[in-house]
Amino acid sequence: MTNKYLTIYNTIVEQIKSGEIPPQTLLPSENELSEQFNTSRETIRKALNVLSQNGYIQKVRGKGSIVIDLSKFDFPVSGLVSFKELAQKMGRKPKTIVNEFSLIKPETYIRQQLHLSSKDLVWKVVRTREMGGEKIILDKDFLGKKYVPHLTEEICADSIYQYLENDLNMTISFARKEIVVEEPTNEDRTLLDLEGFHNIVVIKNYVYLDDASLFQYTESRHRPDKFRFVDFARRSR
Amino acid sequence: MTNKYLTIYNTIVEQIKSGEIPPQTLLPSENELSEQFNTSRETIRKALNVLSQNGYIQKVRGKGSIVIDLSKFDFPVSGLVSFKELAQKMGRKPKTIVNEFSLIKPETYIRQQLHLSSKDLVWKVVRTREMGGEKIILDKDFLGKKYVPHLTEEICADSIYQYLENDLNMTISFARKEIVVEEPTNEDRTLLDLEGFHNIVVIKNYVYLDDASLFQYTESRHRPDKFRFVDFARRSR
DNA sequence: CAGTGGTCTAGACCACCGA
DNA sequence: CGGTGGTCTAGACCACTGT
Numbered sequence: 001m002t003n004k005y006l007t008i009y010n011t012i013v014e015q016i017k018s019g020e021i022p023p024q025t026l027l028p029s030e031n032e033l034s035e036q037f038n039t040s041r042e043t044i045r046k047a048l049n050v051l052s053q054n055g056y057i058q059k060v061r062g063k064g065s066i067v068i069d070l071s072k073f074d075f076p077v078s079g080l081v082s083f084k085e086l087a088q089k090m091g092r093k094p095k096t097i098v099n100e101f102s103l104i105k106p107e108t109y110i111r112q113q114l115h116l117s118s119k120d121l122v123w124k125v126v127r128t129r130e131m132g133g134e135k136i137i138l139d140k141d142f143l144g145k146k147y148v149p150h151l152t153e154e155i156c157a158d159s160i161y162q163y164l165e166n167d168l169n170m171t172i173s174f175a176r177k178e179i180v181v182e183e184p185t186n187e188d189r190t191l192l193d194l195e196g197f198h199n200i201v202v203i204k205n206y207v208y209l210d211d212a213s214l215f216q217y218t219e220s221r222h223r224p225d226k227f228r229f230v231d232f233a234r235r236s237r
Numbered sequence: 238m239t240n241k242y243l244t245i246y247n248t249i250v251e252q253i254k255s256g257e258i259p260p261q262t263l264l265p266s267e268n269e270l271s272e273q274f275n276t277s278r279e280t281i282r283k284a285l286n287v288l289s290q291n292g293y294i295q296k297v298r299g300k301g302s303i304v305i306d307l308s309k310f311d312f313p314v315s316g317l318v319s320f321k322e323l324a325q326k327m328g329r330k331p332k333t334i335v336n337e338f339s340l341i342k343p344e345t346y347i348r349q350q351l352h353l354s355s356k357d358l359v360w361k362v363v364r365t366r367e368m369g370g371e372k373i374i375l376d377k378d379f380l381g382k383k384y385v386p387h388l389t390e391e392i393c394a395d396s397i398y399q400y401l402e403n404d405l406n407m408t409i410s411f412a413r414k415e416i417v418v419e420e421p422t423n424e425d426r427t428l429l430d431l432e433g434f435h436n437i438v439v440i441k442n443y444v445y446l447d448d449a450s451l452f453q454y455t456e457s458r459h460r461p462d463k464f465r466f467v468d469f470a471r472r473s474r
Numbered sequence: 475c476a477g478t479g480g481t482c483t484a485g486a487c488c489a490c491c492g493a
Numbered sequence: 494c495g496g497t498g499g500t501c502t503a504g505a506c507c508a509c510t511g512t
Contacts, residue, residue, distance in 0.1 A: 043502080046500085061479050063509085175469075180464065199436040199461050282498085
């Protein structure tokens with residue numbers, strides 16, 4: 001048995017996606033819904049808040065909850081989408097090449113990013129992502145050894161995250177992303193198919209565990225023509 | 238008199254920012270806080286949820302709420318930041334030049350983006366943003382006339398949003414942003430100081446009113462060296 | 475005015491964590 | 494085991510919307 005408010009959320013999502021509740025119409029009022037689902041109004045409100053956060057509805061005081069038209073978007077409505085994730089959704093598995101795999105004494109920049117002491121060692125993993133025969137993304141990962149004692153090249157060729165979550169039972173809880181555009185380095189030019197491109201899109205990722213400790217710093221360097229990022233933002237008030 | 242849970246949120250934010258509650262420490266428990274603030278636990282929980290959403294704390298079941306170390310970030314922790322907004326925070330007002338201001342029959346692309354019929358007219362506004370003597374950002378706005386009956390060049394030179402919110406009493410409620418990198422058009426080259434840059438960062442903005450109607454489409458075209466985007470993402474589960 | 479969503483309460487039970 | 498956060502309840506009052 002799962003959450004009550006999440007099951008309510010899911011059934012309403014289905015009703016919206018199936019067209020049972022058309023866009024631009026009002027949802028039943030919170031009081032009606034609490035009767036329909038045989039629950040309290042605060043529980044309904046939790047479900048509606050999740051719907052609102054995920055861009056399905058817009059709540060208006062004194063009027064009701066309006067269903068937003070999602071069908072107009074060819075790309076995902078909310079959240080964080082890179083080309084890699086998108087390609088995976090489209091069923092095309094990116095090929096991964098491990099260019100570098102080592103345990104190093106981190107340079108100052110990385111050490112600062114990961115808040116480490118000068119004695120801590122760090123796994124450095126550099127991987128190329130290939131898609132449709134072209135090397136498009138360069139991923140550089142730095143993981144503190146004190147969080148991940150063991151790591152192999154085979155794991156990196158597969159999926160580091162899968163290993164951490166399934167085998168080590170670690171829980172990634174949140175991340176801070178920074179997107180900037182830089183000029184390509186020599187490394188970028190060597191490892192990627194950059195042809196005539198003069199810029200590279202860099203996503204800097206600071207990944208935290210669920211005890212709020214920063215354990216990984218990642219740079220994902222994308223060829224600009226294959227990059228897309230979608231965000232859904234509610235107004236601050 | 239404002240909200241109780243928001244005032245609690247604000248006082249805790251101050252305590253975190255001032256260092257009164259250091260990073261990596263636990264907040265008082267929800268029961269303690271409800272006594273301290275003389276309120277119910279659910280109200281405290283609302284305040285803590287906002288803190289969590291904004292990246293100040295991380296809640297862990299069975300343990301407590303951990304304060305996240307923000308001081309390591311030289312840029313804003315959460316939310317959507319373009320160079321323009323950032324420069325404004327730093328007290329430097331960008332100079333605005335209105336290059337084009339007209340009421341047009343929209344081309345197909347714009348009409349589709351705004352979900353308009355072929356009879357609807359649209360305000361088209363093209364503006365250059367100058368900072369430190371350089372033309373860095375090109376903003377192209379398209380607003381449905383049925384939402385904004387009157388508009389002048391003077392308003393555009395100042396701030397469209399201010400006019401909409403203060404004078405017309407409209408409420409912008411949410412937006413969907415898409416970030417892509419493109420090659421500069423001739424218009425970009427003419428109106429911006431692009432020097433040797435071969436790419437341009439385009440933020441496509443779909444802006445909604447609080448009745449969930451799409452009323453504005455905006456393209457903000459940034460010179461890549463002056464662009465930065467920061468995002469704070471919680472894991473979906 | 476009646477109906478809507480926004481806030482707040484006091485209490486209950488549960489799942490999880492650490493000692 | 495006691496303490497933590499996660500969920501849920503039934504009821505109350507308020508601010509806002511439309512008619």
